[in-house]
Amino acid sequence: MRAITMQEFGGPEVLKLEEVPDPKPRRTEVLLDVTRAGVNYADIHVRGNTYLAPVELPYIPGNEVVGTDPDGRRVVALTRGGGYAEKVAVRRGLHWEIPDGISDQQAVPLALQGNSAWHLLFTVGRLTEGEKVVIPAAAGGVGSLAVQLAAQVGATVIALASTEAKRQLALDLGASAVVDSSTEEGLAERIKEAAGGPVHAALEMTGGSTLHQTVAALAPRGRLAVYGFASGELTDISVHTLLQNSITMAGFWLPHLYAAERGTLLARSIKGLFAAVINGSLKVIEGGTYPLADAADAHRSLASRSVTGKISLDTKK
Template sequence: MRAVQITEFGGPEVVAVRDVPEPRPGAGQVLIDVARCGVNFADALLREDRYLASVTLPLIPGIEVVGRAADGRRLAAMISSGGYAEKAVAAEGGAFPVPDGVDDVAAVALLAQGLTAWWLINHTARVRPRESVVVHAAAGGVGSLAVQLARLRGARVIATASTPDKREFALSLGASAAVDPAADDLTEALYAANHGEPVDVVLEMTGGRVTDQSIAALAPFGRLAFYGMAGGVEPGLVSPRDLQRRSVTVSGFWLMNALARPEVLREAYAEMSGQVAAGELRVVHGGDHPMSDVRRVHADLRGRRTTGKLVLDPTR
């Protein structure tokens, strides 16, 4: 079968389409004929050997697929690797039925990105109605869904995005205000966007000064949920005494840990796919690309030239 394989770490040039053996499902697994596979920023980090988990080469990247099982079921599935391929093997517990009214791009977007956004809002940050929620990188895959899910929870959303077009896009998704994260004083900018008040929740995946100045913007009992470091710069040290002084919480989240709770993820996926089918949740299509264009897709992703959900078509 055709698949994308990485045999060395590096830039987009190290991803290549090759012929590889088909995977074989074991006990409790299902073989999926892949219609679309998702592309995530984590795939670029993995390719560069900067991912949270250790990686052994050669490797077929990709952690999310949608397609058909041999028995005809249409399934979307989270997998540990192997998604950039014509066929992929998934655990039955990590494969979710896809309802009518949810296209392939949306079905994939609700996996790593949708489940991350859902967990951050419902579990990690525990967003409540009428709270102010800052969503960094609001035009991205996780961010665009988090803006909408927070709003559906009754929160007031403040989005950040790097360009005027992306900030306008975040406003179109339901954000009440949009801020440039490169502002000289991001803390003050977030205060201003929240009518001069500190904020209740921050969903953060940039790192560096963005994390530090976001923590400074938290109100008493505020929560910052850290789920990535796209900027590549570690935040400064957080003082436990300062956290105590303001009764704020800084927590981390990695979706791989949530895979141990498939029943919760199944509930989350069913909830979000129902919202998509009902027109309540909008998945932003960021590009439906042939798998043969994977190097260009990775270059665009790493260069921050993408918006919404990117997918690969393994048949092309």
């Protein structure tokens, strides 16, 4: 089969199209014919050897796919690598049949980014109606879905985005207010001004000074769900800062839900995501589809922060 492989860590140029043996599924796995492979910021961390889990070379990146199972059913699936390929073996409990009325392109972000947005808001953030929540990168894959999901439960969404066009998209998706995140200076005060006061909950994926600014915008007993450090800057929050306002700060990494309650948490959230797409209350923003061979270009586009929505690879091109 054709696959994108990494023989070394580095820039986008390390992503090479090669012919490799088909994967051999284990007893607990099923082999999928892949039609779409999702491209995520985690893949950039994998490529640069800054991912949360160790990666052994050679490696095929890609953690979410759309494809067909041996029975010919269209499914969306989570993987632990291997997604940038024409075939991939996935765990039986981590793929779900795609309902009629949802296209492959609509389905591809739901397994990883959709489930992440859902559980960041509702499992970790415990967001409820009437609360104020900050959502970063609001025009991106996770952010654009999180804005809509939060607004639908009656939360006041304060969306962060770096350009006017991205901020307008966040408003169109249901955000109550937007804040320019292209500069960190005074970000906490600008968030509170947009929200009409401190916020109850926030998502955070940038790290560095932005993390501190987001914490400073939280109300007493506020909740912070951290799911990345896109800036590359790891930083610490002091216990004193947390105690001052009784802040709850939690890290989130979706793979820790893969085995939780035998996958029932993900089964429930993917069902809710499917239903929202079908009834039109959840819109998937398409960021562009690249031929499999152009995976390096897809990474460059994602890293440039110029893209809105979901980028994917077409494995048939």
